[in-house]
Amino acid sequence: MKLVRYGPKGAEKPGLIDEAGVLRDLSAHVSDIDCDTCTNAQLDRLAALEPAALPQVAGSPRLGSPIKRPGHFIAIGLNFRDHAAEAGQPIPSEPVVFSKAPSSINGPHDDVVIPKGCTKLDWEVELAFVVSQRAWQISEADAFAHIAGYLICNDVSERTWQFGGSGQWTKGKSGPTFGPLGPYLVTTDEIPDPQNLDIFLDVNGTRRQTGNTSTMIFPIAEIIAYLSGIMVLEPGDVVTTGTPPGVGMGMNPPVFLQPGDVMTLGISGLGEQRQKVVAA
Template identity: 70%
Template sequence: MKLCRFGEAGAERPGLMASDGSLRDLGAIIGDLDAAAYDQPVLDRLRALDVATLPEVKGPVRFGPPIHRPGHFIAIGLNYADHAAESGMPVPAEPVVFSKAPSCISGPNDPVIIPAGSTKLDWEVELAFVIGRRAWQVSEAEALSHVAGYLICNDISERAWQIEGTGQWIKGKSAPTFGPLGPFVVTADEIPDPQALDLTLDLNGVRTQTGSTRTMIFPVATLVSFLSQLMVLEPGDVVTTGTPPGVGMGKKPPLYLKPGDVMELGISGLGTQRQVVVAGS
């Protein structure tokens, strides 16, 4: 299944992308695609629906983030060796874990807002996943059975806030619109191998990032198991898994986002995103 939320910001409805490409309204079946909706029994109920009987949504629509306010938005840093190199940091011996504030989440095509005081705004195309079964100290062998589905994340980062001061990376990762997600969550049964996905990001029509999840230092199963040794992962939690090389910070000279820039990004099987960068008021 491809699960999505559509409509104006703050008034999104739950939806499902049918195999024929049509958008179907799930509003009569489920209140919203919130954290509770990604619990495996709920997904099983949605999977059993006769999609042809669901109302079809006509015309252009805005896609919102495909999950409404997850309980936790966890991120993994430096998960591609070549990105660690371009960042001037050593390849980590274990996953680098930080958080993004759930309030930073936005739709896949919503504007990215440069906040006041920002000087080094950067992009990062990433594979993210949603937890579908409670995970506490699970093995790598059973880890993927706890994943509900996969989606695209643009891990927008304010580098000065992230790394030039003291404290944790969350400082530069959490402003409003710093977490575009979607356009949909593709359930895990449709992604047989999360380590065989290609990632791209274009800035103003020029390819800046090209990568594959094959080259992750810590694959999805490892991340689920590792995180679950430290904390309980609950249905609806979102984890974004790191970015391949090609970010602005790594360019010589560095290149950062400015008003009017356009980012277009995609991951094979998971759709595309497009964001215009705008100045904050």
Template identity: 60%
Template sequence: MKLVRYGTPGSEKPGLIDADGKIRDLSAHIADLEGEALSPESLARIAALSPASLPEVAGNPRLGSCVAQPGNFIAVGLNYADHAAESNLPVPKEPVLFNKAPSCVVGPNDDVVIPRGSLKTDWEVELAIVIGKRASYVEEKDALSYVAGYAVCNDVSERAYQTEGTGQWMKGKGCPTFGPLGPWLVTTDEVDDVQDLDMWLDVNGERMQTGSTKTMIFGVAHIVHYISQFMILEPGDVITTGTPPGVGMGKKPPRYLKPGEVITLGIEKLGTQKQTTVAWSA
């Protein structure tokens, strides 16, 4: 299934995409795409519904984040060897973890706000994992059974905040609008091999990133297993899994975002996003 949240910010409703690409309203069956609504049992109940029995949503509404604001928004850094190289950092021996602020989550086509005083706002196309059931000390062989689905994430980053001064990554990763998610939450049954999905990102129509999840250093199962050794993952939590090469920081010379630019990105089977950058205003 392809599950969505649609409507004005703060008033989104849950829906699913039918075979004709139309949104069908799910609000009579679940309150939102969060928490226990993403459990295997809940997803099975939704899958058993006939899309034709659900109200069709008229027009072309705004899409919100495909998951309501997660309790945890965890990111994996340097998870592609060639991206580590362009960052002048060694290939990690185990996953590098940091937090993105849950408050940075926005819809897939919402504007990206360049923070006040920023000179180094950057882009990163990433595969996001959405957790479907409580996970603690999960074995790697069982890890995929804890996943509700996958989504596209733009892990927008401010490199000066991230690496200069005290160099704390979370400062450059959690600014408002730095977490576009969607367009859809694609359930695991629609993704034959999550470790073989093409991914790309353009800025103003120029290809910046081309990659595939098959070159991830640590795959989805290992990531879920690994994080669950250190914290409890709850339904609706999001893990974004790293980016292939081609970020602005790695260009020669570096190339960063300015107001008025258009970012388009996508991952095979998971859909596409389109954002316009805007300047911060009080």
């Protein structure tokens, strides 16, 4: 299934994209795509529905984040060797874990806003996943039973806030609009091998990032097992898994986002995002 949330910001409705690409309304079956909907039992119930029997949504409404604001938005840093090198960081011996504020979550095509005081805004296309059941100290063999589905994340980053001063990553990753997600939450049955997905990101039509999830240092099963060893993961939590090389910070000289810039990014099987950068 491709699950979506559509409509005005703050008033999104749950939906489903059928095999023909038609948006269908799920409001009669779930109130939202959230922590309750993302459990294995609820996903099985939705999968049993006949899409053609669901009401068709007219027009082309805005798409919001396909998951309502989660309890936790977790990120993995430096998970591609070439990206660690361009960032001037050593290859990590274990996953680098930080948080993005849930308030940073944005729709896949909504504007990304440059906050006051932000001078080094950067892009990072990433594969993310949503947790489907409580995970505490699980094994890698059990990892995929705890995943509801996959989605694209643009881990927008303010590099001065991230590396300046005390160098705390969370503060450079958590501004409003710094977490575009979607356009879809694609359930695991449609993505049989999440470790072989092509990734790209363009800025103003110029290719900046190209990669494949096969080159992750820590694959998804290892990430979820590692995280569940140090914290409880709960249904609806979002985990974004790191970016391939090609970020603005790594260019010579560095290049950062300016008002009017347009980012287009995608992952095979998960659709594409498009965001315009605007000043606050």
